[in-house]
Amino acid sequence: xxxxxxxxxxTQNTNFFLAFLIGIGFGFVLESSxxxxxxxxxxxxxxxxxxxxxxxxxxxxxxxxGLLFMSLFNWIDLDMVYVNPTYLxxxxxGGIIMGAxxxxxxxxxxxxxxxxxxxxxxxxxxxxxxFLGIFIFTEAYPLLEGFYKGSFRGTPTLPEALxxxxxxxxxxIIIVALGMxxxxxxxxxxxxxxxx
Amino acid sequence: MSExxxxxxxxxxxxxxxxxxxxxxVLIAANFVSGRGLGASGAAKSVVVATVNSVSxxxxxxxxxxxxxxxxxxxxxxxxxxxxxxxxxxxxxxLSGAIFKRLKFKVEHSPKITSKRRIIFAVMGGxxxxxxxxxxxxxxxxxxxxxxxxxxLGGFISMAFIFGTAFALxxxxxxxxx
Numbered sequence: 001x002x003x004x005x006x007x008x009x010x011t012q013n014t015n016f017f018l019a020f021l022i023g024i025g026f027g028f029v030l031e032s033s034x035x036x037x038x039x040x041x042x043x044x045x046x047x048x049x050x051x052x053x054x055x056x057x058x059x060x061x062x063x064x065x066g067l068l069f070m071s072l073f074n075w076i077d078l079d080m081v082y083v084n085p086t087y088l089x090x091x092x093x094g095g096i097i098m099g100a101x102x103x104x105x106x107x108x109x110x111x112x113x114x115x116x117x118x119x120x121x122x123x124x125x126x127x128x129x130x131f132l133g134i135f136i137f138t139e140a141y142p143l144l145e146g147f148y149k150g151s152f153r154g155t156p157t158l159p160e161a162l163x164x165x166x167x168x169x170x171x172x173i174i175i176v177a178l179g180m181x182x183x184x185x186x187x188x189x190x191x192x193x194x195x196x
Numbered sequence: 197m198s199e200x201x202x203x204x205x206x207x208x209x210x211x212x213x214x215x216x217x218x219x220x221x222v223l224i225a226a227n228f229v230s231g232r233g234l235g236a237s238g239a240a241k242s243v244v245v246a247t248v249n250s251v252s253x254x255x256x257x258x259x260x261x262x263x264x265x266x267x268x269x270x271x272x273x274x275x276x277x278x279x280x281x282x283x284x285x286x287x288x289x290x291l292s293g294a295i296f297k298r299l300k301f302k303v304e305h306s307p308k309i310t311s312k313r314r315i316i317f318a319v320m321g322g323x324x325x326x327x328x329x330x331x332x333x334x335x336x337x338x339x340x341x342x343x344x345x346x347x348x349l350g351g352f353i354s355m356a357f358i359f360g361t362a363f364a365l366x367x368x369x370x371x372x373x374x
Contacts, residue, residue: 023284058216094332105321129322
């Protein structure tokens with residue numbers, strides 16, 4: 001039955017309206033988890049606050065498991081769900097640049113909008129930077145096009161790339177995540193910082 | 197304990213694992229309803245394209261990026277799923293801030309640095325993230341989180357390099373944060 005839009009159960013306008021509602025849920029969860037604070041986000045990289053790790057990986061695991069079970073029950077056709085394509089080198093270099101942006105600016109795009117929504121002025125400047133960065137990309141696009149569209153590897157999933165079953169890989173990710181949660185709890189005790 | 201110290205009003209955040217479960221459910225809802233994940237930078241791109249289309253239509257017709265984008269988005273850049281989703285994000289974050297009493301205009305920064313320094317670094321970080329998200333086809337939400345949710349190899353690569361780089365560079369920028 002799912003995805004609803006692909007199965008023509010809802011119209012495009014309903015889809016946009018539901019996108020707005022989904023966004024409200026997204027923004028509410030991010031803000032109430034503390035993602036509107038750059039110092040809380042950056043805490044991840046110094047060990048004093050690992051909320052990013054906990055929220056991010058719990059969400060990823062819940063989504064993976066949920067979608068796998070829903071597919072098992074025939075509630076959703078995962079072949080109709082968008083799987084991000086893999087362009088190896090542009091993903092790697094883009095990731096490196098974004099990682100630098102994260103530690104320099106203290107936000108990622110989604111969290112900066114949440115922070116701006118509750119009045120963080122530094123987040124507004126970060127958003128201004130995002131627009132500028134995207135504009136630089138669009139202007140440099142003729143130079144970057146070859147690199148951007150190169151090293152296309154199709155749309156493999158991690159289990160396909162490893163030659164393993166989905167369930168086995170998800171189980172492995174869950175075990176790794178539990179280990180990281182444990183390390184995160186340990187780090188917060190070892191590198192305490194007061195609330196800000 | 198000195199009496200001059202004012203009691204710190206603790207920001208009440210929800211339990212991070214609960215937050216993660218709720219975020220996972222939102223991501224499942226996006227996939228179930230719309231067959232796609234969450235995102236953020238794509239909406240910022242829509243704004244940039246819409247701005248260039250209206251401020252400098254000549255440039256939008258000439259420049260390769262805008263030509264490609266406008267050809268593949270006949271309904272215009274703003275009639276996009278992510279634009280509506282991001283409007284929701286702003287509303288949702290505002291509601292949470294209102295409920296938990298965190299609505300306040302301020303520049304948040306470490307006591308060791310000035311507001312000016314914080315803002316300069318925020319702009320630089322934004323530029324890097326904006327540029328990187330285009331090269332990497334999505335940011336922490338669209339590429340890393342949503343990609344991992346559907347087990348996409350690209351999503352895992354994105355996640356590893358975003359967080360790996362931030363960890364690797366953390367030492368150089370420690371003064372800004374701790």
